[in-house]
Amino acid sequence: MITSDLSMAIERYFTSIQSALQSSREVRKAYDPAIAFDFSVFDFIPTGENKISEVLAFFLNPSESHAQSDTFLRIFLNSLEQQRAQKPHDHVIRVTCEKVIENNRRIDLLIEFNSGYAIAIENKLLAADQLEQIADYSEHLGRAYNNNFLLIYLSPQGADPSVESISEIQLNALRSQGTFLAMSYMQIIEIVEQWKNACQAERVRWFLADFHQYLRHTITGEGPMGETGLLIERILRDADSVEVAFNTIVVGDKLKNTLCKELSKQLAHLCSNHDIEVKDLGASESNVSYEITFSNNEWTRNGYCIFFTIDKGFSGCSIGVRCLSDQAPKCKKLDPNIAPYKQWYNWKCLTRYESWGNDPATWKMVKNGEMAEYIFSEVVNYSQSVKL
Structure with missing residues (x-):
């Protein structure tokens, strides 16, 4: 009371x-x-996990055009307290993004040293864990580098990977060997701040300032x-x-869920004049904070529905087409570079709204109805593009 x-x-x-x-x-x-x-160079650059990995790889590579030698790498290694990777003779020989390994798996960022040591980073800003993904990465790294590696799982809150990605027993074994580290984006933000302060080149320092601002806003919702x-x-x-x-x-999480229910009602109202049925599924899966689906008789007959999901931890959102049965016919893809995920035939992250968790502007849009209008327009565009 x-x-x-x-x-x-x-x-x-x-x-x-x-x-x-x-x-x-x-x-x-x-x-x-x-x-x-509010000005930022990142307003003109397609952002997301891959681009962040590319930026990190650039600064972690002493040979790149930032001209700061191994300054950024040393700051990063000091933050990890990996002393064996900081020996004077231990130089980087290669920094790779999207390193392809067995079964067409791709490691987001891989740093290889001349001592045979390697640091792999799996960047999970938005994407969900794939089945046995971290288990496969650790097995590959163990074979390729004779167990002389560190696998970093980078996520907004520094959470562990899901049990679908690696079992608890396997994860504990990696930890005991010192070959696994769960890292949060707040730690990366602190590292970028140190990079900015240590950088001697003004042009590079301004870019790092924009990168720092972009990450802070994306992760914490904090403005400049x-x-x-x-x-x-x-x-x-x-x-x-x-x-x-x-x-x-x-009351934070309860408020978010209440606003999500309000969003669902707003969407139902907008869709009612277009013969589109809206279903509020709430937290339908372990990696989803909230899910809303859209369907009509024709789409259901063809074996599809459209979905909108807010990721676990309210860290981002996605929209796409879900197959309702294995017999559903193929539909036209919006982006040929996007591979199917589980029963999601075609989907995309709505990178315009990456920071649901902490961005008050996003929740304000939910309350005043602007977010519902935006999602509704995306649903209509999706249905027309894939010709459901």
């Missing part, structure tokens, strides 16, 4: 936060012409003015604000 004192504390808390945000926005508006807070720090300062002014802030954190 909410007491009158708590109710007043909540009211004061939100009034104070709104005041702080308003002040921040006024400062931003005044200085934006001189600073261009660092409003998180401002909010923390306001919260710490009194004990009541601290109490309300933690109560607000507790």
